[in-house]
Amino acid sequence: MSQGALEAALGKLICDDAFREAFYGDAENATMRAGFHLTSVELGSLRKIAPHVIEKFVSHVDDRVRRAGEPVMQPNLLQQNR
Secondary structure (H helix, E strand, O other), X not given: OOHHHHHHHHHHHHHEHHHHHHHHHOHHHHHHHOOOOOOHHHHHHHHOOXXXXXXXXXXXXXXXXXXXXXXXXXXXXXXXXX
């Protein structure tokens, strides 16, 4: 298991609106597109968090530290933008 990947994916769920929306639609595909290589246990753990719970948490996060409305970037695009 990769604790770092799990923590990064959870952080992205909280701070990235577009990723969160994609995750709700297809968690496995969204995490893979974002470059997270999660085990089935890790992905299952994230899926167990009810969307309304995440949304409630997000409502307490300052917009200045969130990516509100930004598109989900593919890993290869991340490399190009560095």
